[in-house]
Amino acid sequence: xxxxxxxxxxxxxxxxxxxxxxxxxxxxxxxxxxxxxxxxxxxxxxxxxxxxxxxxxxxxxxxxxxxxxxxxxxxxxxxxxxxxxxxxxxxxxxxxxxxxxxxxxxxxxxxxxxxxxxxxxxxxxxxxxxxxxxxxxxxxxxxxxxxxxxxxxxxxxxxxxxxxxxxxxxxxxx
Amino acid sequence: xxxxxxxxxxxxxxxxxxxxxxxxxxxxxxxxxxxxxxxxxxxxxxxxxxxxxxxxxxxxxxxxxxxxxxxxxxxxxxxxxxxxxxxxxxxxxxxxxxxxxxxxxxxxxxxxxxxxxxxxxxxxxxxxxxxxxxxxxxxxxxxxxxxxxxxxxxxxxxxxxxxxxxxxxxxxxxxxxxxxxxxxxxxxxxxxxxxxxxxxxxxxxxxxxxxxxxxx
Numbered sequence: 001x002x003x004x005x006x007x008x009x010x011x012x013x014x015x016x017x018x019x020x021x022x023x024x025x026x027x028x029x030x031x032x033x034x035x036x037x038x039x040x041x042x043x044x045x046x047x048x049x050x051x052x053x054x055x056x057x058x059x060x061x062x063x064x065x066x067x068x069x070x071x072x073x074x075x076x077x078x079x080x081x082x083x084x085x086x087x088x089x090x091x092x093x094x095x096x097x098x099x100x101x102x103x104x105x106x107x108x109x110x111x112x113x114x115x116x117x118x119x120x121x122x123x124x125x126x127x128x129x130x131x132x133x134x135x136x137x138x139x140x141x142x143x144x145x146x147x148x149x150x151x152x153x154x155x156x157x158x159x160x161x162x163x164x165x166x167x168x169x170x171x172x173x174x
Numbered sequence: 175x176x177x178x179x180x181x182x183x184x185x186x187x188x189x190x191x192x193x194x195x196x197x198x199x200x201x202x203x204x205x206x207x208x209x210x211x212x213x214x215x216x217x218x219x220x221x222x223x224x225x226x227x228x229x230x231x232x233x234x235x236x237x238x239x240x241x242x243x244x245x246x247x248x249x250x251x252x253x254x255x256x257x258x259x260x261x262x263x264x265x266x267x268x269x270x271x272x273x274x275x276x277x278x279x280x281x282x283x284x285x286x287x288x289x290x291x292x293x294x295x296x297x298x299x300x301x302x303x304x305x306x307x308x309x310x311x312x313x314x315x316x317x318x319x320x321x322x323x324x325x326x327x328x329x330x331x332x333x334x335x336x337x338x339x340x341x342x343x344x345x346x347x348x349x350x351x352x353x354x355x356x357x358x359x360x361x362x363x364x365x366x367x368x369x370x371x372x373x374x375x376x377x378x379x380x381x382x383x384x385x386x387x388x389x390x
Contacts, residue, residue: 018194027185052184059188061330061390063195064260077261077332081390 005070013067027055030075037079042086054082120167128163131156136164203256203325204249207344210321211248214314214352222356234360240369241354243277247373248318248347255322255340259329267340274343277373284366304368307353311372312379315349319380326388334388335381342380346373 008029014022034051042050057078065074121129127149134145135156146153227234250270257267322341331337350372359365 015192016195016197018192020189020192023192024185024189027188031181031185048181052181055184055188057330057390059191063198064329065197066260066262067197069260069262073263073265074261076263078330080263081261081330081332 005072008071009067009069012062012065012071016062016065016067026071027058030058031055033072033075034079037076038083041083046086050082050086053086054079057082124163124166127151127155128159128166131159132163132167135160198259198325198329200253200256203259204253206321206325207249207252207256207318207348210318211348211351214317214348215355217317218310218314218352218356225354225356225358227358228355236360236362236365237354240280240365241351243273243280244347244351244354244369244373247273247277248344248351251340251344251347252318252322255337255344256325258331258333258337258340259326261330261332270340270343277347277370280362281366281370281374284363284370287362287366301359301364303359304364304371307350307357307359307364307368308372308375311350311353311369312346312376313349314352315345315347315372315376317345318348319345319376319384323384323387327390330390331388334385337388338384339377339381341384342377343373345380346376349376 008026011022011026011029015026031051034054035047038047038050058075061078065071121133124132130149131145131151134140134148135142140148142153142156145151145156149156151159223229225237227237247270250273254267254270257265319341322344326337326341350369353372354365354369357364357369
């Protein structure tokens with residue numbers, strides 16, 4: 001069970017002063033929260049890695065916590081940053097995996113990336129999904145995507161713009 | 175640090191590595207930004223001297239309004255940048271934008287004046303001496319940019335792209351404020367085009383060059 005906000009803020013303030021016991025308690029509470037946070041967003045295989053990456057960022061950026069504010073919004077901001085970074089890396093891994101079919105790890109990464117993206121894509125209308133998928137993921141030109149989808153070129157552009165804006169808003173809310 | 179697989183071992187390794195840290199205080203960051211701005215002013219005045227009317231004690235109203243706007247824009251944006259080092263979900267840091275809108279009246283009015291002159295068939299001249307203001311305003315702004323980037327790198331800006339743009343705006347406004355203490359021009363078109371242009375250019379440069387320095 002998570003400690004209340006005031007206790008967590010006190011633990012974080014003590015950790016900033018070098019109190020290891022308080023720091024261990026704070027990290028354990030953060031870990032519980034992060035497990036729940038990422039469970040709703042990414043494939044189960046990557047949750048532990050992402051939680052540990054985020055805890056490492058918490059460790060490196062401990063000075064950026066303001067003890068006068070609640071801890072959880074600070075942790076949530078760091079978790080969101082790591083999540084977006086993870087999506088970016090997953091995109092890149094997916095692209096590299098397509099270039100190298102022999103790499104089993106790369107293939108796994110691509111599948112995991114697709115799982116994460118597919119969850120986000122569910123929130124988009126089909127036309128926006130298709131436009132983003134063709135142009136931003138598969139690398140087609142606007143005119144090629146226009147032919148493939150039957151949308152006009154300007155509609156493809158509008159759908160990409162609206163879809164990306166919606167995805168960004170979705171990630172902000174997650 | 176390598177990343178152990180077992181969660182308990184991982185947390186223990188972080189705890190073992192704990193050292194006391196000094197929290198990033200807004201006031202400390204602002205003092206640094208002010209020192210950087212003062213260093214820019216001193217550099218310009220030492221290298222090129224004060225504008226003649228300042229030496230005589232006569233202050234032109236347009237000079238007071240424009241340099242005051244750029245000073246406030248620099249401080250307001252620097253405040254937002256410094257706060258960005260401390261991530262926090264739900265914080266709005268767009269207060270500086272109102273100051274930016276106020277400062278944008280200057281290039282807007284300059285543009286309006288230029289268009290008006292052209293419509294009346296008058297020669298719409300943009301003095302090329304303004305390149306000095308653009309170049310030195312941008313260059314002196316680098317002092318403020320360096321101070322803010324160092325501060326942000328100690329923290330955890332959640333949006334390096336936005337932080338880069340804000341840093342550029344704060345730096346450009348600080349730089350052109352310093353240059354305005356030397357620049358002898360009091361006409362709206364010069365101030366709007368060249369001084370306003372310095373802030374816009376610096377913002378774009380910050381947006382393009384700084385994000386990779388601010389990623390963590």
